[in-house]
Amino acid sequence: MTASLRDPLDAHLAELDRSLRGPARARRDIVREARDGLDDAADAYRRGGVDPHTAARLAVRDFGPVAEIAPLYQDELAAGQGRRTALLLAIALPALMVGWDFVWQSGLAPGPPAPAAVKVLARVQDVAATTIAAVSGLLVALTFRRTRSPRRVAAAAMVTSMVAVVVCGGSAIAMNLVNASEAWLRFTTQPVGLSAYVVSLGVMVLLNVSALRTLRTLRAARKDDRHRVE
Amino acid sequence: MRGHLDGLILSVLEDGPRHGYAIIEALQARSGGALDLPTGTVYPALRRLERAGRLSGSWSTVGGRERRTYTLTRAGRHALAAQRADWSEFSSVVEAVLRPPRPAGEPS
Numbered sequence: 463m464t465a466s467l468r469d470p471l472d473a474h475l476a477e478l479d480r481s482l483r484g485p486a487r488a489r490r491d492i493v494r495e496a497r498d499g500l501d502d503a504a505d506a507y508r509r510g511g512v513d514p515h516t517a518a519r520l521a522v523r524d525f526g527p528v529a530e531i532a533p534l535y536q537d538e539l540a541a542g543q544g545r546r547t548a549l550l551l552a553i554a555l556p557a558l559m560v561g562w563d564f565v566w567q568s569g570l571a572p573g574p575p576a577p578a579a580v581k582v583l584a585r586v587q588d589v590a591a592t593t594i595a596a597v598s599g600l601l602v603a604l605t606f607r608r609t610r611s612p613r614r615v616a617a618a619a620m621v622t623s624m625v626a627v628v629v630c631g632g633s634a635i636a637m638n639l640v641n642a643s644e645a646w647l648r649f650t651t652q653p654v655g656l657s658a659y660v661v662s663l664g665v666m667v668l669l670n671v672s673a674l675r676t677l678r679t680l681r682a683a684r685k686d687d688r689h690r691v692e
Numbered sequence: 693m694r695g696h697l698d699g700l701i702l703s704v705l706e707d708g709p710r711h712g713y714a715i716i717e718a719l720q721a722r723s724g725g726a727l728d729l730p731t732g733t734v735y736p737a738l739r740r741l742e743r744a745g746r747l748s749g750s751w752s753t754v755g756g757r758e759r760r761t762y763t764l765t766r767a768g769r770h771a772l773a774a775q776r777a778d779w780s781e782f783s784s785v786v787e788a789v790l791r792p793p794r795p796a797g798e799p800s
Contacts, residue, residue, distance in 0.1 A: 495712055
């Protein structure tokens with residue numbers, strides 16, 4: 463194919479690519495499929511006897527302006543990212559609870575009985591984690607509803623994830639500060655205790671990253687709306 | 693048109709898997725060219741239907757080229773059947789109302 467044939471298609475696809483925000487793989491997949499579609503449409507015009515450059519231009523015209531199409535894709539990218547975030551919450555929080563229970567009950571991380579304040583905080587954390595996991599499960603289910611606003615569900619997943627980081631992460635830090643010397647001992651001398659801390663921290667970081675990614679896909683969707691209004 | 697696009701897409705996939713452009717061609721052919729919507733709206737609609745579990749999409753080789761091909765799922769078939777029933781009920785109601793009244797005096 464000549465450069466002049468590719469130009470209108472390339473320019474349109476580059477513009478589409480620039481307008482989308484979300485997981486890189488999902489974006490590549492979207493642009494690749496759009497390219498196939500545009501190539502097919504241009505081929506059909508050429509078979510009809512139109513010169514290559516005009517064929518490409520007509521294919522681009524039929525596709526529609528990026529400002530109109532990109533928001534539709536962006537909704538799907540936001541929904542996908544929101545689903546990931548909600549799924550991560552629904553799996554990771556119960557897994558952390560079970561994991562820590564195992565650490566305590568297995569006797570692999572022995573220590574004196576926890577002070578009352580720690581017990582209260584642990585109770586708060588369990589209730590919060592269970593509630594958040596249940597809400598997240600519901601949000602995952604909602605992402606399968608075609609008619610639900612995908613952006614609202616994604617926004618709810620993002621907020622839930624941030625609440626999880628603040629409440630579960632915060633109560634975990636508070637528990638360890640209340641009982642700092644014991645926590646330090648566990649951190650430095652018990653391999654099981656240490657790995658439990660590392661895994662928990664990792665999960666909190668992942669939740670945060672996932673929430674921020676969702677925020678980014680949603681902000682791109684809002685920007686699309688503003689362009690559409692203008 | 694946007695509200696009906698999802699149902700129309702499901703219906704052109706009923707007789708077998710197709711890729712994006714083939715779906716667009718089928719929509720145009722079946723409507724006798726009357727269906728005039730930006731082709732770019734079809735691709736996000738396919739993603740939306742895939743997210744909802746009504747289609748499954750995957751890359752496969754068609755005619756020597758890699759294509760993202762969509763197949764109707766069981767949930768998609770159910771959704772299509774439901775949409776058909778809704779539409780035929782809706783259109784018969786509208787038709788009954790829109791039908792010109794019989795001239796006065798004619799026995800009913």
